[in-house]
Amino acid sequence: MSKITVLLADDHILVRNGIKAMLEADEDIIVVGEADNGVQAVQRVHELQPDLTIMDIRMPEMNGLEACETIRKKNENTKVVMLSMHDTEDYVLESLRVGAWGYLLKDTDRVEFIKALKQINNGIRYYSGAVSNILAKQLLGKGANGVRVNEIVDSGGTDVYGLSKREKQILGLVINGKHNKEIADVLEKSIRTIETHRFNIMKKLGVNNAVDMINKAMRENLLQNT
Structure with missing residues (x-):
């Protein structure tokens, strides 16, 4: 090699x-x-x-x-x-x-x-x-309009990538450092359901891993109110 x-x-x-x-x-x-x-x-x-x-x-x-x-x-x-x-x-x-x-x-x-x-x-x-903490803080912090991302995540609706309200909830929890089991506990869903949602999020965003998913969400302000 x-x-x-x-x-x-x-x-x-x-x-x-x-x-x-x-x-x-x-x-x-x-x-x-x-x-x-x-x-x-x-x-x-x-x-x-x-x-x-x-x-x-x-x-x-x-x-x-x-x-x-x-x-x-x-x-x-x-x-x-x-x-x-x-x-x-x-x-x-x-x-x-x-x-x-x-x-x-x-x-x-x-x-x-x-x-x-x-x-x-x-x-x-x-x-x-x-450095990862800074990225997460930036993404979860307040947007230009003063509304916090974790408020927007629960606001419903979709975006240009077609992310649903539930997918945005899960994306926000991933960015906040939560693992699949923790997300499953918070949302009262099975781990397999969370894994399926994460797969669908990455597919919609055109990425292959969690780091790129977080980077793209931050770069394109996917969790900020538009």
């Missing part, structure tokens, strides 16, 4: 060296290139076509967010993973907007770091625990 190829983009060489040593200790990963600013990162992605690019947010000439958006607009095949010491809401949401496949904090331990990269390489988005 071919190794996962990675490009490292960070303006601190000590940070790059540390990440490179950590990644290459895993037999499935190889670092094929490095960049110390956003402009160089975009160029190296085009030249090397790595599977993944680990991108620091704060870099000179072009920051990581701008570089990620440029890479996405150029339709490069690499999946960008944002890396930062900051878990601020603005950074997290902007990373999602520009097309990042994941967001990892610089204090992430090796086991989680490697797990995240392999998951992203397989087409499944990944966000550190603290």
Whole structure:
């Protein structure tokens, strides 16, 4: 099986060296290139076509967010993973907007770091625990009209994807971190019924997993009053 190829983009060489040593200790990963600013990162992605690019947010000439958006607009095949010491809401949401496949904090331990990269390489988005909480909070928080999402979820009706009132209820509970059994208990339904609803939600949204389901719901404000 071919190794996962990675490009490292960070303006601190000590940070790059540390990440490179950590990644290459895993037999499935190889670092094929490095960049110390956003402009160089975009160029190296085009030249090397790595599977993944680990991108620091704060870099000179072009920051990581701008570089990620440029890479996405150029339709490069690499999946960008944002890396930062900051878990601020603005950074997290902007990373999602520009097309990042994941967001990892610089204090992430090796086991989680490697797990995240392999998951992203397989087409499944990944966000550190603290970052996931920000996404859920944003989605469950108040919309521009001041109405809370968990009030809207019970309001009935459908949307462009044809989500029913019950499907919106379940989607809201999934975003709030509830597992199938907990959702079944809350709604007084069987676990199999909840599983069927979740399958139907993902089918309607055109996604294959819960992370992409949550991302799409947030990106398109599916639970906000329209």
